[in-house]
Amino acid sequence: MILVNKDTKLIVQGATGKMGAAHTKRMLNYGTNIVAGVTPGKSGQEVHGVPVYDTVKAAVRQTGANASVIFVPPYLTYDAASEALAAGIKLLVVITEGIPPLDTIKMVQEVKEQNAYLIGPNCPGIITPGQCLIGILPGSIFKSGPIGMISKSGTLTYEIALALTEANLGQSTCVGVGGDPIKGLDYKETLTLFAKDPETKAIVLIGEIGGSAEEEAAAFIKEKIKKPVVGFIAGQTAPPGKRMGHAGAIVSAGKGTAQSKIEALNSAGVKVAKTPAEVATYINAILSPISH
Amino acid sequence: MLVYWADKNIVCTEALTQSFVLKLHGPDQAATLGIDRYSYKSIKILFKGLLVISTEICSKVAKVRICRRTNLNLYEYEAKQIFANYGIPVPPSVRITGAEEIKTKLSAAIKESKLSFPLTLKCQVLTGGRGKAGGIKFAKDTAEAESIASNLLKLKINDLATQSLLIEPKLDIAQELYLAITLDRNQGCAIFIASAEGGIEIESSHNVVTSAILYPYHSYVTRDLAQALDLKGNALVKVADIANKLYQLFISLDLDLAEINPLIITKSGDVIALDGKIIVNDDALDRQPYFKGWLEKHLDGLTAREQKSKLSGLNLVELKGNIGIICNGAGLTMATMDMVKAFGGEPANFLDAGGGSDQAKTLAALEIVQDNPDVKVILLNILGGITACDEVARALVEFVDRHPKRDIVVRLRGNNQDIAEEILAERSVKLFPNIEDAVKEAVSRSHSLVK
CATH class of the missing domain: 3.40.50.720 (NAD(P)-binding Rossmann-like Domain)
Structure with missing residues (x-):
C-alpha cells in the first residue's frame, strides 16, 4: 500500500x-x-x-x-x-x-x-482497501490485494476496479490523480511509490487523451519500473479540438491523441487493454506465472 | 424542449424529489426565484423562457446561474480592448456590423483624424486561418471600403459567420514578433512564449523562446525575454514593458491564453499589438466581473444542442454516428464511446452527465440526446459512486413514459441499485449490470433497427 x-x-x-x-x-x-x-x-x-x-x-x-x-x-x-x-x-x-x-x-x-x-484537484481520492478511504470513491467495489491503480478519471477507475475485483484481483492502493491539466501527484511519482511498495505486484495505469503525461509515464516505466504495468487509455474515438468533459481532456494540434499514448505505452512493454474486463485478463496472465 | 437549469453546486448535492416545468413571465418573476436579469435574458433567448426546476431548489436557491464547461474565447476587438485597458498599445480602430456604417461610423472617425486611409478591414470570427481565408483586406478610399465591407460581412470562415469588422490603419511594419502567456501543463505553471518571427503560427516558428513564470514574480524576467529575442535599445524596453503588462492582465483576469501575434515594431519605432487572442478560463468566470454575461455571445462553432447542454451544465460533444451515449464521468463516457466503436457501432455523441447526476439532470441529458434525429438507440451507462441509481431510475421512468417508442439500453450499477430496480420494474426497461453486455446490445440494436 x-x-x-x-x-x-x-x-x-x-x-x-x-x-x-x-x-x-x-x-x-x-x-x-x-x-x-x-x-x-x-x-x-x-x-x-x-x-x-x-x-x-x-x-x-x-x-x-x-x-x-x-x-x-x-x-x-x-x-x-x-x-x-x-x-x-x-x-x-x-x-x-x-x-x-x-x-x-x-x-x-x-x-x-x-x-x-x-x-487532485478534481479527483475522486485514494483508497487502500480495507484500511483507509479518502474522498468520494465507492468503497464496496474495492478489495484488498496486489494491484496498484493510478487514474485521471473517477468513474472509469470504479469500472476497472470492479472488473479487477470481480476477477478476484484485489488492489493495494488506488489513486485518482484527477482530470485537471495542472495537478499535484502525477503518474511518475505514483509509479515510483508503487515500485517501492512490497505489497504491489502489478500496476494498472488509466489515462485519457490530452497532454503528454502518459507518454512521459511510458518513458519512465521503460527506464525505471520493473513491475508489470497494464494500461487503459480513454478517448480513442474523441474528435480533435473538443474538450471531453475533463478540463485536460482535449486533443489539440494533433497532440495528446489516444493513439500516441497507446503506442508509447506499447513500446515501453505495457499492454493496453481495450475494455475494463481485458485489464483483468492481462493482469491475470502476468500474475499467474508468478504465483504458481 | 425542456431544459434543466440550476446552480451546479446544488445540482451535485441535492436529492431532488419533485420537478416541474416553469414558464418565466418576465425578469421580475425570475428575480423572485433568485434568477438575475442577465440569466433570465439567456433563458428567454435560448430556451424560450422554459425552465425545469425542482420545488426544493426554488425555495432554497439563492442565486441561479449558468453552468459552464468550456473556456471563453474572445474576439480580436475584445482582446485589444483589454490590452488597451492594461496600457498595451493597440492601433486606433472602429468596429462595424453593417456596410452602411462605413458612411457613418468610419467617416466620423476619419473626420476626427482618428483614422486615415489606407485602412485594414478584418473579419471578427472565433477561428484561426482568417488571413488565408481572405478575411483581411485593405481599402484606399471610402468606396472601396464599402464594397469590401459588404463582401467581408457575408464571409464564412471555417463555417463560422463573420460577426463584425474591425477597421484599423495600415501600419508600416519594420519587424513582427510573437508574444504570449499560456498555461504549461507539463511544468505546472504559466509560461511566456516569444519569438522574433511574428504573424505566423507559433508551432511553425524555429526560434521560440520560453520562460516559466514562478512565484514570486519579478518583472526583470521580461527584460531577459526581450534580450533573448535579440532586441536592443528602445525596442527591448518597450517589448519588456508590454510583456510585463501582458502578465498583469493574464493573472488579474484568470486567463488560459493571452497572445499578441503579431506584436509589431513600426518603422517609427512604436511597438503595437496588431492582433490579439484571449482565452478566459471558464472556472474563473464567476470571480471575474469584467466577463459577466459574455458566455452567451461566444458560443460560435457549437451545434444548437451543444450550446443548450453547455448552458445546462452537461458536457455534450456531437459526432456522426447513431448511438447516443450518456454516462456519468468524463473518463467512463470516453471509454464507453471507445467500446461502442470497438464492437462495431458508431457513437452519435459524448455526453457526460457528471458525477452525482440527479433525476432532473439525467432527464435533461436524455432529452438532449432524444432531440438528435440521427440517434437510433440511446445507451445509458451509469456506475454510481456518488450518483444514486434511484434518481437515474426516476428520470428513466419519466423519459420512457414521454417517449415510449425510444429504443434505450441501460446499464445501471451502484448506490441504491435495488431501489432503482423496483422503480423500473413496471416499465419494460431491461437493466444490464455489465458494461460490455450493454455496449454489445446497443451496437446490435443500432444495426438492426430501421427508424
Missing part, C-alpha cells in the same frame, strides 16, 4: 458542508480514521460524531492529524490547502472541481516547497 493506511489520521476541511458531511459519514462507515473536521466559526459542533475545529492548526494540535481531505468551494480551496500545509499536514486530497488553474499552480508550488503530497 502507498500513501494511506490504517494509521492515517484524517481531517475533513469543509466537514459541515453538504458534500463534506455526506462523505464524512461514508468514509467513517468504511472505517477511515477521521479525527477532526474543520469549518471556521463552527468549533464545538460535531459531524457524525467527529469534533469540528475553527482552524487546521487547532485540529492538528488536538488530534495529531497527518492528512486532510478538502471539500470547500473552488475559490476557497487554495486558501484551505495553504492553511493545511502551514499546519504541517503532509498529504492533501482535493476533491473540489472547478478550481481556477492559477490557484492550482500556487497550490502545487507550495506543496513542493513543503515536501508534501497533493492528490
Whole structure:
C-alpha cells in the first residue's frame, strides 16, 4: 500500500458542508480514521460524531492529524490547502472541481516547497482497501490485494476496479490523480511509490487523451519500473479540438491523441487493454506465472 | 424542449424529489426565484423562457446561474480592448456590423483624424486561418471600403459567420514578433512564449523562446525575454514593458491564453499589438466581473444542442454516428464511446452527465440526446459512486413514459441499485449490470433497427 493506511489520521476541511458531511459519514462507515473536521466559526459542533475545529492548526494540535481531505468551494480551496500545509499536514486530497488553474499552480508550488503530497484537484481520492478511504470513491467495489491503480478519471477507475475485483484481483492502493491539466501527484511519482511498495505486484495505469503525461509515464516505466504495468487509455474515438468533459481532456494540434499514448505505452512493454474486463485478463496472465 | 437549469453546486448535492416545468413571465418573476436579469435574458433567448426546476431548489436557491464547461474565447476587438485597458498599445480602430456604417461610423472617425486611409478591414470570427481565408483586406478610399465591407460581412470562415469588422490603419511594419502567456501543463505553471518571427503560427516558428513564470514574480524576467529575442535599445524596453503588462492582465483576469501575434515594431519605432487572442478560463468566470454575461455571445462553432447542454451544465460533444451515449464521468463516457466503436457501432455523441447526476439532470441529458434525429438507440451507462441509481431510475421512468417508442439500453450499477430496480420494474426497461453486455446490445440494436 502507498500513501494511506490504517494509521492515517484524517481531517475533513469543509466537514459541515453538504458534500463534506455526506462523505464524512461514508468514509467513517468504511472505517477511515477521521479525527477532526474543520469549518471556521463552527468549533464545538460535531459531524457524525467527529469534533469540528475553527482552524487546521487547532485540529492538528488536538488530534495529531497527518492528512486532510478538502471539500470547500473552488475559490476557497487554495486558501484551505495553504492553511493545511502551514499546519504541517503532509498529504492533501482535493476533491473540489472547478478550481481556477492559477490557484492550482500556487497550490502545487507550495506543496513542493513543503515536501508534501497533493492528490487532485478534481479527483475522486485514494483508497487502500480495507484500511483507509479518502474522498468520494465507492468503497464496496474495492478489495484488498496486489494491484496498484493510478487514474485521471473517477468513474472509469470504479469500472476497472470492479472488473479487477470481480476477477478476484484485489488492489493495494488506488489513486485518482484527477482530470485537471495542472495537478499535484502525477503518474511518475505514483509509479515510483508503487515500485517501492512490497505489497504491489502489478500496476494498472488509466489515462485519457490530452497532454503528454502518459507518454512521459511510458518513458519512465521503460527506464525505471520493473513491475508489470497494464494500461487503459480513454478517448480513442474523441474528435480533435473538443474538450471531453475533463478540463485536460482535449486533443489539440494533433497532440495528446489516444493513439500516441497507446503506442508509447506499447513500446515501453505495457499492454493496453481495450475494455475494463481485458485489464483483468492481462493482469491475470502476468500474475499467474508468478504465483504458481 | 425542456431544459434543466440550476446552480451546479446544488445540482451535485441535492436529492431532488419533485420537478416541474416553469414558464418565466418576465425578469421580475425570475428575480423572485433568485434568477438575475442577465440569466433570465439567456433563458428567454435560448430556451424560450422554459425552465425545469425542482420545488426544493426554488425555495432554497439563492442565486441561479449558468453552468459552464468550456473556456471563453474572445474576439480580436475584445482582446485589444483589454490590452488597451492594461496600457498595451493597440492601433486606433472602429468596429462595424453593417456596410452602411462605413458612411457613418468610419467617416466620423476619419473626420476626427482618428483614422486615415489606407485602412485594414478584418473579419471578427472565433477561428484561426482568417488571413488565408481572405478575411483581411485593405481599402484606399471610402468606396472601396464599402464594397469590401459588404463582401467581408457575408464571409464564412471555417463555417463560422463573420460577426463584425474591425477597421484599423495600415501600419508600416519594420519587424513582427510573437508574444504570449499560456498555461504549461507539463511544468505546472504559466509560461511566456516569444519569438522574433511574428504573424505566423507559433508551432511553425524555429526560434521560440520560453520562460516559466514562478512565484514570486519579478518583472526583470521580461527584460531577459526581450534580450533573448535579440532586441536592443528602445525596442527591448518597450517589448519588456508590454510583456510585463501582458502578465498583469493574464493573472488579474484568470486567463488560459493571452497572445499578441503579431506584436509589431513600426518603422517609427512604436511597438503595437496588431492582433490579439484571449482565452478566459471558464472556472474563473464567476470571480471575474469584467466577463459577466459574455458566455452567451461566444458560443460560435457549437451545434444548437451543444450550446443548450453547455448552458445546462452537461458536457455534450456531437459526432456522426447513431448511438447516443450518456454516462456519468468524463473518463467512463470516453471509454464507453471507445467500446461502442470497438464492437462495431458508431457513437452519435459524448455526453457526460457528471458525477452525482440527479433525476432532473439525467432527464435533461436524455432529452438532449432524444432531440438528435440521427440517434437510433440511446445507451445509458451509469456506475454510481456518488450518483444514486434511484434518481437515474426516476428520470428513466419519466423519459420512457414521454417517449415510449425510444429504443434505450441501460446499464445501471451502484448506490441504491435495488431501489432503482423496483422503480423500473413496471416499465419494460431491461437493466444490464455489465458494461460490455450493454455496449454489445446497443451496437446490435443500432444495426438492426430501421427508424
